Every structure is written in C-alpha cells, then in structure tokens.
Amino acid sequence: MKTQCLQLLTEKHYPTARCIDGILLFLPLQGTLDIHSISKAHSVTNDFILINDVETYQISQNGTCIMLYIASDWFEKVGVNFFDYKYIINLIQSTNEIMRKMLQLAHAQLTDTLTEAQFEKWMTDIVQIIVDEAKINASIVNQHLNYTGYGKFGEILEYIFNHLPDKLTLSALSEKLYISKSNISGQFYNVLGIGVKHYVDSIRIASSMRYLIGGNHTLEEISEQCGFSNGASYSKKFKAYIGVSPNDYRNLDKSQKVVHLGTTQECHYDEETLLSLINDKAMQCSNTSDIRIDERNPKSYRPCCNVLQIHTVAELKKLFLEDFTFYRTEASEHIIFYCLVDAKTLTYELTEEEKHQITSSLLEHQLSIAFHINSKEDLRWHLELLWPLVKRTIEDNEQLTKEAAQGFAYIFNLATMDLKTIYRHLIHVQNYNFQVDFGIDITDLFNQPTEFKQLEAQLKRINFKYYFIDNARLNPPYLVEDSEQILTKQLVHFTNIKDIIQRMDIDDQKYFLLNLENRLLSNDQIAELMDSPPILMEMLKETWNSFGGIGVDLFQQLSGREHLYLYDKNGFSSVLNILLHRFLELEDIKLRDYGHYIVAMQEEKVTIYIYDWRILEGEALDREALPARMTMDIQHSIINGNHLIYSENFDGKQGNINQIVPSSLRDKYEWSTPLVKKIEQFNQPQFEIFEHDFSQSALEFKLHYNSVRIMHIFKNEQTDKF
Template sequence: MRGITIELLTQCQSETYRVLDEIQLLVSLDGILDIQHNGRSRHCYNHIAIINNLDIVQISNAQSMLKVCIPMHFFSKYHANNHTGYFSQDRFSSHTKVISLLKRIIKDDQNKHSQALMYDILKILFEESYVQIKDFYTPDICVNNKLLNNILQYMYDHLDTRVSLKVLSEHFYVSQSYISILFNKYLNYSFKTFFLTLKVGYSLHSLLTTNDTIQSIAAQYGFSNYSNYSKIFKSYIEISPADYRTQAGNMDVMLTVQPFDYEHFIGYLTPDNLSHSAMNITIDFNELEQPSYTHNRQLYLEVSNIHIYDAIQQMHTQLVDSTAPANLTLYFQDLSAKEMRFNNTIELNHFCQCIKSINLSYAFRIHNMKQFEAFDQFVLKPMLRVMSINPYIIQPEDFKVSLILMSHYFSAQEMIYIKQHMCKYLPHCQVALFVQTPFSSKHQRTIHTMCQQGVSFDYYCIPFAALIESTSTLITPSLIDNVLNRFQLSMDDSYTPIVLTDLDETTMANLWRISTISYPNKFLSLLLALPSIVSGIGFALTSSPKNAIAYYNQYSHQLPYGYINQLYQHFAGRLNSQTEHYLLHDTDDAYLLLLFDPYFSQSNITSYAPQTYNYQVLSAYTLSTQLVVTYTYDEVHSNVTNGISQDMELYYLPSKDVELIHQTFQLQPHVTVHNFFNKILHISLPPQQIKLIKIYKHKATKKTHIL
C-alpha cells in the first residue's frame, strides 16, 4: 500500500482535485494559505487545514507550504471501518504541536524516530478530530447556487445508477450545457470528473469490507464493465482494484519526505522547543479568580525633526481607515519655530481637519519661554482663529493637548503664566513637568518652591534612563517601583501620575535580563507589571537604525508594539480575573482571554526557560456550542521587521511589495465553533506567542436556522 508522504513547496497554486483514499494536511509556515474547500473559500493562516477523503480542494495561494498525504489504511489500527467517518476541522486544536512534530520529522528524514513521531501525529488527529457516522462519509459541498446544490444531492442519492448530464437535464428541466457551466463556475471541476471520482471513492469501501467480485462492485456503482472500472480506478489510485484489495492488509510503515529547497526551508525547520515539559493550566469559567483592576497606559509616540503638519498628516493617513486605540498621544519633543509655522490657510485648515478626524492626544515638550511663544504664535493662535471662524472644522475639545515643560529652564511665574494662558483658550489642556536626570537635591528644591508658589502639574515625565544606574543594572518591577517611590517621597506627592519616556533597546535589553524573550513580549510585561502610578509609556513613533523600538517602521507598517497595545486595550481600565498566566474579562456578550508567558510576574528572575503552556478551558454550566475567535501574535509571523532585511533601508521597495508585507504580518485570526458541553477547549501557547481568545456567549447559530 502507499505510504505517507510529506511535500514541501515554496510557492503553490493547484488545479481543483479530489482527495481519494487519504486525508491531507495543509499548513503554511509563512502563514499564507488560501484554499477553496468543498465550494467554500478558506484562509488558513498558521493553522492546519484537514482535507478529508472525497473532499474537493483547490490551493489558490500558498507560501512555504507543507502537504502531508496520509492514506486511509493508516487509521485502521484506531478504527477498522474508518471510511465511514471523517476528521472534523472544528474539533482539531493541536495545530502548533503537530506542526512542531512535522518539523522534527522533516529534519530527521528516513530516521526510525521520525516514523514514531508520525504515529504520534496520527494518534492526535484521530483522538481529537475523528467523527464516526453510520453511513459512508459524504463531503458537505455547498456553493452559492441552489440548483447546483440540488443537483449534487441528487447525484449522492443515485450513486448506484448511471447518472448522466442527460438524466440531470431531464430531471431539473435545464440544458446539459448549463449544468456543465455550473460545475465549472462554482467548483472549477467538470461534471464527468466529479462523478467518476465520487464513484471510485465510494467503491473503495466495498473493495475493503465485502467479498463481492470486482465486476459486481463495478456494476453496483454504475460502471459499464470491469475493464472500464479498472482503467478509471488505476488512473486515480495508481494501482488496479485487485491489487488494492490484496495489499489492504500490508501495514508496513512507509514515510517519505520529498526533495525540497533546503535553503528556503532551513529557517522554518528549527523545531519548537519540545524538550521542555509543557505546563497544563486549567481555566474554569465557573471558578474564576477575584477580579482586579488592570491599569490603562497611555502611549506617547515620540516625534522629532519633523514639521508638525507633516507628522499629523502622516498619522491621519495611517489611522483614517482603521480604529485607532484611544490611548495614543503624539509627543513632539523638539519643535523649532520653522517646524511650527504653516505656509498658508489651506494647510492650516487641513491640519485642523486631520486633528478632528483621528482619535489622538497631543503633547509638546517646551524647553523655554521663547519656544512657548513660538508655539503660541504659530500653532495655538492660528488654530483659535479657525475655531472662531469655522467651528465645524474644529472645536476646542477636539484638540486634546498637553505641554511638557522642562524643569531646568522655567521659573514658577513663567509656569503659572503658561498654565493660565493655555487653560483660558483650551480648558482641558494639561501641563506636565519633564524631570531631567540625574534628579538632584537642587532640582527637588526648585520644584518644591514652584509648588509652594501655586504651580501644580497634571503628570510628571521621567526618562527610563533614570531607572538605569549602569549598563549592568537589572530592571525589575520592584526596582521601578522603588525608584518611583523615592521620587514621590522626595516630592511629597503620591498622587500625580508619572509617564516613563524614551523607551529604547538599552532599556529593553536590561529588562528582567532575559535574552531569550523577545522585545514585544517584554513590552507586554511592562504594560502589566508597572505600578499604578505610571499612567503612560513613551517611545519613538518611527524606528531608526539606532533604535528599533517604535510604533511604525520606515515603511509605515505597525510594529509589534502596536499590536501588543491593541490586545492590551481589551483589558485596560477594566476589572479582570488576572493570574500569572492569563487575563480574563467578562463582557455582556463574550469572554475575552489573553494568554501570555508568565515571566513578567517574577520580579527576581535571572533566567528563563521557554516553555509551551497547554490551556484547558472549562465551562460546565455557562456555555454550549459557541463561536471562538483567536488572534495570535507570533514573533516570526506577526513581526514585519522579520520580512524586511536591515540592508533594505538603503533601497527603494516597490509599494506592491510593501502592501503584501503589511497584509501578511499581522495578528493571525482564526474562527471556529466549539461545543463546551461535550468537550474541553484545548489551547496551546508555544514560547514567544501571545493569544487573544474571544468566546462568544450567545450560541452559535447556523444560517439555515436563521433563514
């Protein structure tokens, strides 16, 4: 009998074909896999697509794809009559584990250990997703054409007769050519090929489970004679019906990895670290942790050396077609008078329109009175004129602004004047103090004098560099807490929020001193572990060769820190059940579950061993059959910088390629239906992944029940 084959394809598009006497596993290591499966379009991202025996499939777009063909007889050890069942895509959950096993098999090609790993995969597939049914499995082919669906059902019901286009034409009162057109249009498959492959597929069961002669089996499925049946059978199964029947009992293990482009796949074939024991974590919706408050963190996106109009216009272009998180502040650090001046009224009006149309706050760092006077003359007063002349363009509440004053260069009287002047025209304006480092007793006395003279601040800005005394400093949540507590005590102010600015690679490298953890995962740890007094984090808007920590890269692609922020915003400012392994928020219509590595909660950690976490989600009384949506951040597949090499900064990149990268590198969504009443929801979280799981509370409803 045929053995199991693994084929690796760098790029793949296929004609429509029917799977016969096997199941196929399709997975893209690049996360790009678009298929037409039984008449439905599917986007499989990083999940394994299971194609059953008799299914019809067309691969329309795949990159770095693994195609695993498993003949049906390999499942006979689990169920003798396996042709009467099928493998349910919705029940299968161990995508990551099976992909890891496949990588190990490919690297250990022709090794006995590889065959043992393949049997592990077969066992996982059968135990998780095999569904036994009474009758022979019939693919649920559903197309957007009622007549063709009725024709398909008629053909299923008359397999034992010689159904032809003429018979169908007379039964459904349409022309034969029209029926042919329907098959080609909706299935990319001719009527003749569809019916022949269907009958051959059904005949396999009779060959294996009955003692009927091959001639009688041929007649049973509408073939004209034995010769015709044998010829067609061999063209699809590659051996004759007689040889197929005699070899059915031969269970010699055969596993073949077909030759492939090793240089292309070598980067993908590093197996996930399976040597570390996986940890099992149970989440029971009926026994949740006591809710606690998850703090909101404002992101200050630092801008320098760019005209204020150009920066706002760039943000408007990037955010106008998307829902911008409400916690973003555009932070201008060093604006010169030239970078504040508008060229004409049209430019000013468009600037105001952009501000009104995007949901951003704005902060301006002011060094001295001369710079404030320039801001007042070239930004504030022109905008006030627009507000008074045409309030439909912009109103005072649309311009959410704060001024961040440098502590070294202002007197108390100047700060009081600035605050009164701003609040006169923009009542919601905030004034903050940038505390320069090192923070000395002289600075402390200066600020105390300001407070005694009636100066108050809405928040303080402190650079992350203030937390690092040397390059060997180990930054932990407890260290950050201690430094900020000392600052609050010295200021005799325990209520004013603090914004930590200038987050860069130096800080990230010193954070928890864990080299195996990626920067995006460390960034999530910051959002979760910082003390409540920290209301915001500042880092660059656009990356540079000197600092890769930013919200966008030079091609205007959102970097992982933006994606992490989007995931975090589902929980920020809310009460959540929080443990060291997950955050869970209970809304009116869904459960939101954020899964992550637990290292952020370990304040004294000095080493970190990557580990896979297996979650079991239970809901004995709350849920039954529910929609489950998963968004996955992965260090490789969700990080746009992995798709553009560093030397590309010197070259022009075609816009179509930039757009393709933008479409590819993002949170990979996956939608499925899970029956909590009958089965636990299993979720695997490999190292350096973060998952947001949305489990809807309302019962999943089929379209037919609604219509």
C-alpha cells in the first residue's frame, strides 16, 4: 500500500504552513533540518522535530527529510482525547524508537512492501510512545505559550491567538494594537511569507478541529466559536484550505487525511540513494548503549554448577558410550549429572560391559553424578549395583583411588520419604566406607512453607550439600498457563521462591532450581525462548545470582510441558548448550555484571558477553528490527593499546538448529551421531577476528536484534588459553 501521510521532502526550503489536525514529525536523512515554528526555532541533524496542531511552521533549510503526518484520529484510537493535550518533544525518552518506526515506514513505502497491518502497527506504536511520554495538558501549555522568539511581531501573533472569536481584519488589528496596517502587513510577509488574512483563516480552521471532530457541533456553532461570520463562510474557507467540506472531512478515515506544504514543485528523488540514506540513518538512530569497562567493581558472581538431567538409559549410553558431548570429559567442576533412571532399570537394561565403561568414565574424569532416590527399594538396588562396580573398577585400575568416587551423590525425595527415614538411609550409605554427598528434593516444602520452617533445624543438622527445587512440581510453578502473558524477565526475579529461601537459615548457594520451562515468545507461534539468546542469558544470569545452579534436561523431553534442554531428541545442540559451553570455558572466573553485558577478567584475556536488551522488554520477536549501533570504551590498565579480538555472534539464527534443519525434518528422519556431528561443525555462531587500538578510539560495532555477542580481547600476543 501507499500512504499519503508519509512524504519524503527533498526541496531546500518550503513556505509557511500550519498543522491543522494532528501533529507532524520531521526526521532529517541528510544534512541539517531547520524549522521555525510558532514557539521555537529547531535545527537538527540526528533527531526529529515535532509540530503540534495549530502551530505554524516554516522549513528554511532542508537536505532530505521524512515528514510523517499523524491525524488526531490516531490518538483517539489509543483512547486519548487528542485536543486535550499538547505533545512536547523534550519529554520523549524513546526518540530512537520513534525514529526507527518512521524509517521502517519510509523503507517499506519506497520498496512497495508496506502492508496495511504494518502501517497500522507502526503508526499506533509511534502514537502510543508520544501519548505515554510527551503529552501535557493543553491548557497548561497555552498558559505558558509565548511568541518572544518573534520580538515585537510576537505581540501581534499572541493577540490573534487570544482573540480568535473577535474581528481580526487588518484594520481591526491596527486599531487595537496601535500599529499601522502597512507595518502589520509587512511584518507578516517578511517573517512568515503569508498575509494576515491567510494566517487568521488558517489558525481559525485549525482551532475549529476540536469542535468538528471532537463533538457533534453544527457548522453554525463552530463558526461562532472560531470567529467566522456564519456556517456558510466557515464551510467555504474550510474547503478552500483543506480541499473538502467540513462534513466530508468528518467522515474521512485517519489514513485518508493528508498535509499539503503549499508548493507546486514535484518531489524528485533517486530511490536507491534514499534507501541508502534510510539505512544509514537507521544505524545511527538505533538504540545504543556504551560498553564501558574500567576499574570499577560491580556486582559479581561465578557461573554456578549446572545440573544436567538424564531421563533414560538411552541418554546415559549416548553420554558415556558414544563420546557424544564435551560434558563427559570437560567442565567437571561445574556439572552435576542427575540420573533419574532407577537402579533396577539400569541393572536390567545395561550389559556388564556397559556398566563397567560408564563407571570407568565417571571415575577417570572424576565426574559428579547424583542419583534420584524415591524409596528404600531404590536405594537397595543402587547399593547392590553401584558400589561393587566402583570397587572392582578401582581395583582394576592402579591409577584410581577411592577419592575418585567423591563426586557421587544421592538425592532423596522428601515427597516420598520423611526426614527421619532419609536420615537412616544416609547412615546406611556411609557404612559402605565411600565418601558420598547427599542432597534432598525439597520441592514440596516450598508448597508448604510453614512445614519447611518447622524442619529447618533438622535439615541444617543433617547438612545436605544439595537442595533441589523442581519447578515443574511447584504450586504454582515458575511458568504456568496462568502466567502466559507475564514476561520471563519478571518471572526470573523468582520473587516467591526467594521469599521462602530468605526465611531459612540455609546457604542459598545450596539450592538448585530445576526444570525452567520453555515456551513460545509472546507474538510468535514458532519461535521459543530457546530461540532467543538474550532471554537465555538473562535466565542464566538471574538463576546464578539467586541459586547454586540451574537444572536442565540433557536431552529434550517431549512428554508434558517442555523444559529447557541442551540437545534435542535427535542430538542436535541447542542455543542454550552453546551459550552454557562458553560460560563453562571460564573455569572459576568471577563474572562482573554491568546490566546488559557481563565481563570476565581472565589471566590472558578479557571476555565480554553483550546481549540485546530490546527483546527482553516484550519478549516479542520483531523480525523487522534493525541492529543497534554500539561502542565499547575500555579504560582499564590491562587493555590500553592495540589488541587482538575474537568475536562471536549468537543471533538466534547462527548456531540455532531450528534455523538450519526445521523440526519437521528432524522428526521425519533418523539422524546418526556422525551426521549430527557433521552438521554441528557448520552450525556455529558467526565469528570474526580483528585488531583494535583502544588508546586511539572506542570500538564501534553492531549488535543485531535478539543476539548475544561474545568478545574475547587478548591482553598480549599470547593466545594459548583461547
């Protein structure tokens, strides 16, 4: 579609005009834009200008600019009586967002891709920002309106504004103001380029709009209010100025209303050049946020342990027998494998050789593994299966000692056993003379906080190492059907859970929150939270801030509500898996939290994790969003010259298997491990390597919408610990 409310202005200057019904926005694309309005002289290159209704304006200098006319009806659409307010540009905080929407409109119009739905949405978005941030009661503005910028001529304009119902001919003004008719006439032509009669008629017509549109007044009533001699005279002058009669104008749709700038010159422009200007301006006006790294010490924390849940024997085999994932051999200090398969099933579904290989792998790599215990029978099967295997494996390998089994743990379920029974089982396990850690699933206590408080002293005496909270069993859970409209950024404050934790005298780093839920983004029937690297970053950060760790499924589970996972059911890596891998590479480095970016100071490099904050605001995927232009200013003693930088970009596309192999294809075929690994080699985040001298300038770069950018800045020429 083509809309007449958006125009591209390319002439150097335009004659005086008046905003009659609604507001005007002007955004320069090239050069400086100078507009003199009735209240202020504007000169901008990287901002926009807003002209209110009734105001006269004159474009005295222009390179190329966008003019967007927003009729009063658009404000009525969002529930605001337009004529009760004026709209002040200095109050607007989201200027970049308004400019971005204007540029999107212009781009779509030029490329003939603008749809009615897009037009309606972008216009409504702009109006909503202006209403939310810029409106102020019109009576207050009018009380403080002055024309001092026009000097003595301003006194004439002020008199006209305050006496619209009165007779305002040149003779009447001369008589009232004691100024000669020739002087008044000359000032109007010299300053505004129009005559007195045209000026008075235009301001009266503009003032009549509140009665014409905002009520059921007759033309006679309107003419009396605004200073016209009668209804017929009002109708005649209205049509001469607007192009249609007052009654026809009342019936126009908001998108049919247009503004004429009073020039007969045609607008000539080169489409390719204009598109280039629009794209350049989009880069300049996208939301920016400086990345500043200096000697400050903000809030910091470590990437905590992460619990990887294993649900089936097949998953266990894939993990330990197929050399499938790096978690089996690396990051042992930050990973707890949580086996939810009961020991009886393990006994019958694994061969003796498989049991031996899995046990050897656990001991040789000193991995941490926890077993879920629901009953006395569960524990008996575990003790009869596990510890004889551990003992034989250690005896067969001279390099292994009993200390290799220090990562083994049992997690008892308080929902199926009382605390006294659990304590007896704990003593029984210790008789096996192996150092074993113990944890407890206390989900049900969060559903009954009073009982939790009563058991607090006993829990502390037993001194469990792990306290597991299963979000899927919380009442209500962290994400439930009733909270579909609640943003994840609000939910990850974990307010209810933290309130209970704070009442207990137990180290909050012992709590582990399991089974955070995956769900669709708010405006999409395909894209999920798992497709948004920034949302995943925020969830990881907030979980590490609040708990000892986060629990996710090693492989995607398709029964019931889906939780966060590292690999899909075919073994393809998720975005979460790649992000988590990058954090685990930090070993035991503290993370410095600066809000939308995180910094890790390491021995040979500084790693910065920067994520796009915009999608967090509404968790709605804006597929038309432009990249944000950002700068990184480092004022730190260790980064003060020319440095090598390795940069990775996670944008929900690169490194996201959903963008490479659609789920419909993944569900249709069987995927062998070698083929999956082959595809994974190519499905990696986009990267680049370059140098930058921070002593000369800040680093400028683009941050794509819905992306995380990781930059490794090497302190010297050594890249051993990449």
